[in-house]
Amino acid sequence: MPVAARKKQDLEAALNDVRDAAAAVDEPESRQKLAAALASKRAMVVERAAKVVKEHSLSDFSAALRDAYQRLLDGGPKADPGCRAKVAVLEALDVLEWTDHEPFLSASRYVQEEAAWGPPVDTAAGVRVRGVLALARLGYADLPILAGERFEDSQPPVRAAVADALAAFGERSSAGLLLHKLRVGDDDPLVKLACMSALMALAPDWGLPYLSPLVASGHGEARELAALALGQSHRPDAADALIAALESAVRSTEREAVLRGLGLHRSDRAADVLLKLIETGAAADARAAVKALAPRRFEPGLREKIVAHAARNARVDLNDTLAKALAD
Numbered sequence: 001m002p003v004a005a006r007k008k009q010d011l012e013a014a015l016n017d018v019r020d021a022a023a024a025v026d027e028p029e030s031r032q033k034l035a036a037a038l039a040s041k042r043a044m045v046v047e048r049a050a051k052v053v054k055e056h057s058l059s060d061f062s063a064a065l066r067d068a069y070q071r072l073l074d075g076g077p078k079a080d081p082g083c084r085a086k087v088a089v090l091e092a093l094d095v096l097e098w099t100d101h102e103p104f105l106s107a108s109r110y111v112q113e114e115a116a117w118g119p120p121v122d123t124a125a126g127v128r129v130r131g132v133l134a135l136a137r138l139g140y141a142d143l144p145i146l147a148g149e150r151f152e153d154s155q156p157p158v159r160a161a162v163a164d165a166l167a168a169f170g171e172r173s174s175a176g177l178l179l180h181k182l183r184v185g186d187d188d189p190l191v192k193l194a195c196m197s198a199l200m201a202l203a204p205d206w207g208l209p210y211l212s213p214l215v216a217s218g219h220g221e222a223r224e225l226a227a228l229a230l231g232q233s234h235r236p237d238a239a240d241a242l243i244a245a246l247e248s249a250v251r252s253t254e255r256e257a258v259l260r261g262l263g264l265h266r267s268d269r270a271a272d273v274l275l276k277l278i279e280t281g282a283a284a285d286a287r288a289a290v291k292a293l294a295p296r297r298f299e300p301g302l303r304e305k306i307v308a309h310a311a312r313n314a315r316v317d318l319n320d321t322l323a324k325a326l327a328d
């Protein structure tokens with residue numbers, strides 16, 4: 001048998017072992033298969049086994065996962081192209097609440113450049129994301145210091161994860177880092193949104209004065225991101241800011257951004273404002289209000305309220321909008 005065919009056959013057999021083990025994880029033979037898979041030199045096999053361990057919370061495999069992660073690190077890009085196995089192992093360790101911060105700290109700074117058309121490509125953003133988030137779970141004391149470093153990461157998902165990690169860490173003084181990052185700016189809107197949301201979580205008495213002017217008189221992206229962050233906070237005073245911005249907005253495009261924020265707020269007060277617009281608003285406002293409230297359509301009785309209020313709007317036919325927005 002040719003070498004390539006034999007390698008393919010061996011890989012398929014190893015993956016089948018992991019699949020079989022997943023179907024009966026409590027059996028001793030299955031445990032042996034998972035242990036062998038985590039010790040495999042094939043990244044795909046390690047990845048699949050780590051996912052099984054995570055899914056079933058098999059805490060007795062924590063040490064094997066740690067060993068697998070170190071082996072993948074030592075092997076460099078050839079051992080795990082694309083870093084999928086390392087990410088799966090880190091996710092499993094995090095779910096199993098591994099308490100040693102070292103693998104997560106190294107992960108938060110790990111860069112893996114791989115050959116591509118043109119310059120090499122860093123494929124380890126997911127590794128750094130998992131490392132930063134796990135350190136937040138651990139309450140790693142130097143996380144705010146690390147955040148200052150990682151906010152300069154070249155990859156937007158990592159910078160967004162830093163903001164999420166600071167919010168989870170829960171240290172109010174870290175809000176200063178978030179404010180600084182927002183003042184400096186970022187090219188990626190998801191990073192900005194993560195920083196705004198984290199600021200509202202850690203220091204709303206600073207976040208609200210920062211975001212309220214943006215949602216009231218900001219332009220384009222700034223207005224929309226501020227509205228989303230205020231809505232996600234679910235705070236009553238954030239609803240006040242959104243409703244005030246809605247009342248002062250002149251253009252329908254400005255109101256649409258605010259309505260999306262109200263849709264995320266999840267409060268009865270926000271729902272009442274949106275329902276009123278569905279019933280009495282002009283075409284653009286009524287349609288935007290339906291779309292904003294649609295994600296809440298599975299709440300008891302709300303779908304029926306949306307439909308009833310839309311039927312009473314004499315200014316616009318909302319049937320097409322309802323059909324698309326309320327589809328299951």
